[in-house]
Amino acid sequence: MSCAFVAENVWCDKAQYNDAERKYYESAAKGGSTGLSLVSEIAKARQHIKKSLERMDGIAALASTPGTELFERLSLLENENKKLHSVVAGMEKLVISLQERVTALERGGGPAKPAAPAKAPAPKVEDDDDGVDLFGSDSEDDETANTIKEARLAEYNAKKSKKPALIAKSNIILDIKPWDDETDMKAMEDVVRKIVMDGLLWGASKLVPLAYGIHKLQISCVVEDDKVSIDLLTEEIEKNDELVQSVDIAAFNKI
Numbered sequence: 001m002s003c004a005f006v007a008e009n010v011w012c013d014k015a016q017y018n019d020a021e022r023k024y025y026e027s028a029a030k031g032g033s034t035g036l037s038l039v040s041e042i043a044k045a046r047q048h049i050k051k052s053l054e055r056m057d058g059i060a061a062l063a064s065t066p067g068t069e070l071f072e073r074l075s076l077l078e079n080e081n082k083k084l085h086s087v088v089a090g091m092e093k094l095v096i097s098l099q100e101r102v103t104a105l106e107r108g109g110g111p112a113k114p115a116a117p118a119k120a121p122a123p124k125v126e127d128d129d130d131g132v133d134l135f136g137s138d139s140e141d142d143e144t145a146n147t148i149k150e151a152r153l154a155e156y157n158a159k160k161s162k163k164p165a166l167i168a169k170s171n172i173i174l175d176i177k178p179w180d181d182e183t184d185m186k187a188m189e190d191v192v193r194k195i196v197m198d199g200l201l202w203g204a205s206k207l208v209p210l211a212y213g214i215h216k217l218q219i220s221c222v223v224e225d226d227k228v229s230i231d232l233l234t235e236e237i238e239k240n241d242e243l244v245q246s247v248d249i250a251a252f253n254k255i
Contacts, residue, residue: 020045168225171203173218173251176237176244181213188217188243195236199227218250 020042178188185207193202203220210216223233234247 016045169222169255170225171220171222171251171253171255172230172249173220174234174237175208175248175250176217176219177210177246177248178214178216178243179245181215183243185215185217188240189219191240191243192217192219192237195233197223197228197233199224200233222255 176188176192178185189205201222203222205217205219207215208218221233223230230249230252234249237247238244
């Protein structure tokens with residue numbers, strides 16, 4: 001009801017206009033100098049009425065706008081306002097960052113220059129007159145580095161000396177043949193095992209049949225290559241010529 005009422009062009013100052021008109025006619029009936037002032041008052045009243053009616057027209061136009069459209073416009077304005085705030089905040093941060101960088105550059109005396117590549121050490125030049133090395137480095141850093149290097153080298157040598165030296169060894173299988181089938185093979189093995197040398201270790205043995213009831217003694221041993229000569233070992237076995245006919249190497253493997 002209020003919106004419909006506002007939308008109409010209501011003459012709210014009619015009583016004032018009627019009063020002014022009454023005064024005019026009374027003055028006109030009496031005559032006198034007050035006629036001009038009444039005319040002026042009537043003109044002012046009419047101007048006031050006109051302005052009032054214009055304001056009412058504006059209010060009516062605003063009231064006639066649908067509520068949904070008004071809310072949409074308000075929502076659009078709020079979104080634009082938020083976007084403007086976000087843009088302004090971003091610009092403010094950017095300006096602050098630029099100011100900080102400019103201040104840092106002014107304090108540092110300009111942008112930092114890239115580090116120059118390391119130059120190769122200059123060769124030492126000896127002066128024949130006084131033997132002074134102009135390009136030599138006697139700094140404490142060099143002395144410390146040399147000390148550390150020597151300490152590490154000494155530690156490495158100490159560890160290396162503690163490791164046992166690698167001993168070359170070989171695993172050998174010998175075939176020892178008797179003269180005939182009447183040879184005591186147990187006695188032959190005992191004679192062979194009695195041979196003792198530094199770096200010689202006898203292993204397992206067995207009898208391998210040959211022919212006509214004759215067997216050969218096959219025995220293994222481990223020898224240190226630097227201490228035991230295979231030829232010398234063979235000669236020591238063959239010295240027992242009453243039991244041993246020959247000695248052959250059946251297998252020879254490095255360990």
